[in-house]
Amino acid sequence: MTSPIQVADGVHLATGTDVNWLLLQDGDALTVIDTGYPGDADRLDASVRALGREPGDVAAVLVTHAHVDHVGSIERWWQEHGVPVLVHEDELANVRGERHESATPLDVARRAWRPRTALWAARITRAGGTAHVTAPHAQTWTGEGPLDLPGRPVPVHTPGHTSGHTAFLLADAGVLVTGDAIVTAHATTSRRGPQQLPGFFAADPTLAARSLERFRDLDADTIAPGHGPVWQGRPTDAVDHALAPQR
Template sequence: MSRTPHFRVTPVAEDVHLVDAGSVNWILVGEGDALTLIDGGYPAHADAVEASIREIGRRPEDVAAVLVTHAHVDHIGSLGRFAARYGTPVHTGATETAHAHRDFLEQATPGQVLANVWRPRVLPWALHIVAAGALGAHRLEAATPFPVEGALDLPGRPVPVETPGHTSGHTCYHLPERGVLVTGDALGTGQPLTAFEGPQPLVSMFHHDRGRMMDSWSILAELDADHLLPGHGPAWRGTPRKAVEQARLNASRVW
């Protein structure tokens, strides 16, 4: 019996797919026979990442590069194996590269999780992420800074957008030719610890600097896109400006 975690692949725009693994997403962006992979879930999602690539008719060897929004374990957990197995380059910003190397760590601590375990939904979520391999340092030594500034010469022509706050080096990716904005954890549309969907911040314990993260929303609001693909929650159709407006209204609903 296969132990590959369940996932669902949803086409969103031209050769752009959101992969929902239940508690976290990753994104596949195609062009010709090549792919860009954005983020990669927990360590337990390593097989699912490869299976999701095959589900859209491509091979893991077709991934030209992996892009990282930020170096939390639920976004980089599978990528060390992927990079080692296929020799795939992994890129993020300079600050987040240092974070991926664990020169420093900006991530919710076990103590913060325990302090919130009385809240509804926290205990089941905590048990789930432990099973998914969340514990441990999870360095991603393969990560290197972007090779150039501006649009990257990768499938989808992704443009890195610095959005510090969730982590100091958090990066979103704008795909202007596809009308897509990949928001990572700078802006979600749902999460295991809240009871509603729609543009929203993640719960406070996940952010290195929540105020700075919300300030970064102003950067996103200026971008032109029709679809938002978050790290957590379903794809959302609408402009980044409208998403930011709704997220600001919903912020008071998120602890």
């Protein structure tokens, strides 16, 4: 696998099957944001070890949202290492399997005539993209402001992609982890730069677009997305790019 890239001091981004996750390091402890597909489990473990740590050193997994490409290994880490899983309270029903807000195989099949989508669908199927991963043990954080975890991430609720979709501001590092609220590339499209995912991926596309306004006043100079490369620039500029009409 490709080693994690350092985004900022103590912030590393790793890539699995067309999806990213973040590792926040503070001394010997780590926070992991998202975990890739089930088939990315070995890559996830290797990304932790590339930083000189073991999965058992992870203080918690923060979940931006409960789609299979972001929660693929959370149950295994809970079973093997007891790593806590934390999500926004509005995402608990999704991650516990009580509610399903995700594109269906039929949604993908309807678009599989497009070569990019067909190739992407084949890759993610091999990576466990049709699995139904749940975490009945998941909990939510309490209070406001930075979480008491390595990296001191600040949750930013951005509903629309799912009800509880959450980005994380790493204020000390100047990094905004956007999950799927803003991505910088996706295998189903040739577009590059800050953008929203195609609408069929979102539970409420209109709300997803409106939620991006919550990014405008955040103090950061780096965007670390759930899909695509790191982007250098202010969150408000990323929002402008993402909401601009496609030409």
